[in-house]
Amino acid sequence: EVHLLQSGGGLEKPGGSLRLSCAASGFSFSTSAMNWFRQAPGRGLEWVAGFSGGGPTTFYADSVKGRFTISRDNSKNTFYLQMSSLRAEDAAVYYCAKSHFSGWRVFDYWGQGTLVTVSS
Protein backbone atom coordinates (compact mmCIF):
# COMPACT_ATOMS: atom_id res chain seq x y z
CA GLU A 1 0.00 0.00 0.00
CA VAL A 2 1.27 3.45 -0.92
CA HIS A 3 2.01 5.81 1.94
CA LEU A 4 3.43 9.32 1.92
CA LEU A 5 4.24 10.56 5.41
CA GLN A 6 5.13 14.21 5.71
CA SER A 7 7.12 15.94 8.42
CA GLY A 8 8.68 19.29 9.05
CA GLY A 9 6.92 22.60 8.77
CA GLY A 10 5.81 24.83 11.59
CA LEU A 11 6.29 28.49 12.37
CA GLU A 12 9.11 30.49 10.81
CA LYS A 13 9.87 34.18 10.54
CA PRO A 14 9.89 36.02 7.23
CA GLY A 15 13.26 35.51 5.60
CA GLY A 16 13.79 32.23 7.41
CA SER A 17 14.14 28.68 6.18
CA LEU A 18 12.31 25.41 6.65
CA ARG A 19 12.65 21.91 5.26
CA LEU A 20 9.75 19.60 4.59
CA SER A 21 10.15 15.85 4.22
CA CYS A 22 7.97 13.26 2.56
CA ALA A 23 8.77 9.64 3.40
CA ALA A 24 7.45 7.23 0.80
CA SER A 25 6.62 3.55 0.92
CA GLY A 26 4.70 0.98 -1.07
CA PHE A 27 5.97 1.85 -4.54
CA SER A 28 9.17 2.21 -6.52
CA PHE A 29 10.22 5.58 -5.17
CA SER A 30 13.50 5.87 -7.04
CA THR A 31 11.80 5.74 -10.44
CA SER A 32 8.76 7.84 -9.53
CA ALA A 33 8.00 11.46 -10.24
CA MET A 34 7.25 13.41 -7.07
CA ASN A 35 5.83 16.89 -6.63
CA TRP A 36 4.98 19.47 -3.98
CA PHE A 37 1.78 21.49 -3.79
CA ARG A 38 0.43 24.02 -1.35
CA GLN A 39 -2.92 25.35 -0.27
CA ALA A 40 -3.27 28.63 1.56
CA PRO A 41 -6.09 28.73 4.14
CA GLY A 42 -9.45 28.74 2.40
CA ARG A 43 -7.81 28.79 -1.02
CA GLY A 44 -7.28 26.47 -3.91
CA LEU A 45 -4.36 24.28 -4.75
CA GLU A 46 -1.08 25.59 -6.15
CA TRP A 47 1.66 23.49 -7.72
CA VAL A 48 5.05 24.33 -6.23
CA ALA A 49 7.72 22.12 -7.76
CA GLY A 50 8.49 18.61 -8.86
CA PHE A 51 10.63 15.93 -10.41
CA SER A 52 9.33 14.71 -13.73
CA GLY A 53 10.59 11.20 -13.07
CA GLY A 54 13.33 9.31 -11.30
CA GLY A 55 16.02 11.44 -12.88
CA PRO A 56 17.36 14.86 -11.94
CA THR A 57 15.03 17.02 -14.01
CA THR A 58 13.15 19.47 -11.83
CA PHE A 59 10.56 22.15 -12.41
CA TYR A 60 9.49 25.07 -10.23
CA ALA A 61 6.65 27.53 -10.10
CA ASP A 62 7.81 31.09 -10.73
CA SER A 63 6.58 32.10 -7.28
CA VAL A 64 9.21 29.91 -5.59
CA LYS A 65 11.99 29.70 -8.17
CA GLY A 66 15.34 30.65 -6.64
CA ARG A 67 14.01 30.33 -3.09
CA PHE A 68 12.80 26.73 -2.86
CA THR A 69 14.74 23.60 -3.78
CA ILE A 70 13.50 20.06 -4.12
CA SER A 71 15.64 17.00 -3.65
CA ARG A 72 15.30 13.31 -3.02
CA ASP A 73 17.25 10.63 -1.17
CA ASN A 74 16.48 7.33 -2.85
CA SER A 75 18.34 5.43 -0.11
CA LYS A 76 15.80 6.77 2.39
CA ASN A 77 12.81 6.88 0.02
CA THR A 78 12.36 10.49 1.03
CA PHE A 79 11.49 13.60 -0.92
CA TYR A 80 12.36 17.07 0.36
CA LEU A 81 11.34 20.68 -0.06
CA GLN A 82 13.90 23.17 1.20
CA MET A 83 12.29 26.55 1.59
CA SER A 84 14.34 29.69 2.14
CA SER A 85 13.72 33.45 2.09
CA LEU A 86 10.23 32.68 3.31
CA ARG A 87 7.51 35.22 2.76
CA ALA A 88 4.12 35.70 4.36
CA GLU A 89 2.51 34.48 1.15
CA ASP A 90 4.30 31.13 1.48
CA ALA A 91 2.11 30.27 4.45
CA ALA A 92 0.01 27.26 3.51
CA VAL A 93 -0.55 23.57 3.99
CA TYR A 94 2.04 21.81 1.85
CA TYR A 95 1.38 18.44 0.25
CA CYS A 96 3.72 16.01 -1.44
CA ALA A 97 2.23 13.82 -4.14
CA LYS A 98 3.21 10.84 -6.20
CA SER A 99 2.62 10.77 -9.92
CA HIS A 100 0.12 8.48 -11.60
CA PHE A 101 1.11 5.85 -14.16
CA SER A 102 -0.59 7.88 -16.88
CA GLY A 103 1.86 10.76 -16.60
CA TRP A 104 4.05 12.71 -14.24
CA ARG A 105 1.59 15.59 -14.10
CA VAL A 106 -1.26 13.48 -12.71
CA PHE A 107 -1.22 12.72 -8.99
CA ASP A 108 -2.76 9.66 -7.40
CA TYR A 109 -1.39 9.59 -3.86
CA TRP A 110 -0.90 12.57 -1.59
CA GLY A 111 0.69 13.10 1.78
CA GLN A 112 -1.36 14.17 4.76
CA GLY A 113 -0.22 17.77 4.49
CA THR A 114 1.94 19.89 6.76
CA LEU A 115 1.26 23.44 7.86
CA VAL A 116 3.81 26.17 7.27
CA THR A 117 3.21 29.46 9.04
CA VAL A 118 5.32 32.51 8.22
CA SER A 119 5.02 35.26 10.76
CA SER A 120 7.22 37.51 12.84
Place this chain on the structure above:
Amino acid sequence: DVQMTQSPSSLSASVGDRVTITCRASQDIGKFLNWYQQRPGKAPRLLIYGASTLEIGVPSRFSGGTSGTNFTLTISNLQPEDVAAYFCQQHLNLPLTFGGGTKVEIK
Protein backbone atom coordinates in the same frame (compact mmCIF):
# COMPACT_ATOMS: atom_id res chain seq x y z
CA ASP B 1 -0.17 30.32 -17.80
CA VAL B 2 -3.35 28.36 -18.50
CA GLN B 3 -6.17 29.79 -16.41
CA MET B 4 -8.83 27.39 -15.19
CA THR B 5 -12.17 28.98 -14.39
CA GLN B 6 -14.34 26.71 -12.28
CA SER B 7 -18.03 27.13 -11.50
CA PRO B 8 -20.01 27.24 -9.38
CA SER B 9 -17.85 28.04 -6.35
CA SER B 10 -20.34 26.20 -4.18
CA LEU B 11 -23.56 24.27 -4.50
CA SER B 12 -26.06 22.59 -2.26
CA ALA B 13 -28.07 19.62 -3.45
CA SER B 14 -30.12 16.78 -2.07
CA VAL B 15 -29.06 13.18 -1.70
CA GLY B 16 -29.80 11.43 -4.97
CA ASP B 17 -29.49 14.58 -7.08
CA ARG B 18 -27.32 14.92 -10.15
CA VAL B 19 -24.80 17.74 -9.90
CA THR B 20 -22.47 19.15 -12.50
CA ILE B 21 -19.32 21.19 -12.02
CA THR B 22 -17.66 22.99 -14.89
CA CYS B 23 -14.10 24.08 -15.64
CA ARG B 24 -13.21 26.27 -18.56
CA ALA B 25 -9.63 26.47 -19.78
CA SER B 26 -8.21 29.72 -21.13
CA GLN B 27 -6.74 27.85 -24.10
CA ASP B 28 -7.00 24.48 -25.79
CA ILE B 29 -5.65 21.84 -23.40
CA GLY B 30 -6.92 18.79 -25.25
CA LYS B 31 -7.85 16.20 -22.67
CA PHE B 32 -5.06 17.08 -20.23
CA LEU B 33 -7.50 17.65 -17.41
CA ASN B 34 -7.88 15.92 -14.07
CA TRP B 35 -10.48 16.15 -11.32
CA TYR B 36 -9.75 15.80 -7.61
CA GLN B 37 -11.96 15.50 -4.55
CA GLN B 38 -10.85 16.99 -1.26
CA ARG B 39 -12.88 16.09 1.78
CA PRO B 40 -12.69 18.51 4.73
CA GLY B 41 -9.29 18.38 6.40
CA LYS B 42 -8.01 15.72 4.02
CA ALA B 43 -5.58 15.52 1.14
CA PRO B 44 -6.85 15.58 -2.44
CA ARG B 45 -7.94 12.35 -4.12
CA LEU B 46 -7.70 11.73 -7.85
CA LEU B 47 -11.15 11.04 -9.33
CA ILE B 48 -10.75 11.40 -13.08
CA TYR B 49 -7.78 11.77 -15.41
CA GLY B 50 -7.57 12.40 -19.12
CA ALA B 51 -10.81 14.38 -18.79
CA SER B 52 -13.01 11.30 -18.64
CA THR B 53 -11.17 8.22 -17.33
CA LEU B 54 -12.30 7.13 -13.90
CA GLU B 55 -9.51 6.35 -11.48
CA ILE B 56 -9.54 2.84 -10.02
CA GLY B 57 -11.74 2.62 -6.95
CA VAL B 58 -13.77 5.73 -7.69
CA PRO B 59 -17.53 5.11 -7.72
CA SER B 60 -19.15 5.02 -11.13
CA ARG B 61 -21.54 7.84 -10.18
CA PHE B 62 -18.63 10.18 -10.97
CA SER B 63 -18.06 10.99 -14.63
CA GLY B 64 -16.10 13.50 -16.65
CA GLY B 65 -16.87 15.12 -19.96
CA THR B 66 -15.42 17.63 -22.34
CA SER B 67 -16.51 19.97 -25.07
CA GLY B 68 -13.77 22.11 -26.50
CA THR B 69 -12.21 24.02 -23.64
CA ASN B 70 -15.09 23.24 -21.30
CA PHE B 71 -14.86 20.30 -18.92
CA THR B 72 -17.49 18.85 -16.65
CA LEU B 73 -17.53 16.68 -13.58
CA THR B 74 -20.90 15.09 -12.95
CA ILE B 75 -21.97 13.32 -9.80
CA SER B 76 -25.11 11.36 -10.41
CA ASN B 77 -27.02 10.17 -7.37
CA LEU B 78 -25.25 12.47 -4.87
CA GLN B 79 -24.31 10.72 -1.63
CA PRO B 80 -23.51 12.15 1.83
CA GLU B 81 -19.88 11.05 1.48
CA ASP B 82 -19.55 13.27 -1.60
CA VAL B 83 -19.51 16.37 0.60
CA ALA B 84 -16.16 17.84 -0.38
CA ALA B 85 -14.39 20.41 -2.47
CA TYR B 86 -13.72 19.47 -6.08
CA PHE B 87 -10.86 20.86 -8.16
CA CYS B 88 -9.92 20.58 -11.78
CA GLN B 89 -6.26 20.64 -12.85
CA GLN B 90 -4.76 21.13 -16.27
CA HIS B 91 -1.50 19.43 -17.11
CA LEU B 92 -0.82 20.37 -20.70
CA ASN B 93 1.54 23.16 -19.74
CA LEU B 94 3.66 24.20 -16.80
CA PRO B 95 2.88 25.66 -14.40
CA LEU B 96 0.26 23.10 -13.53
CA THR B 97 -2.83 25.07 -12.63
CA PHE B 98 -6.03 24.34 -10.76
CA GLY B 99 -9.52 25.70 -10.83
CA GLY B 100 -10.67 27.66 -7.81
CA GLY B 101 -12.69 24.75 -6.48
CA THR B 102 -16.33 23.91 -5.91
CA LYS B 103 -17.69 23.12 -2.47
CA VAL B 104 -20.48 20.56 -2.58
CA GLU B 105 -22.87 20.38 0.34
CA ILE B 106 -25.98 18.37 1.11
CA LYS B 107 -29.27 20.18 1.64
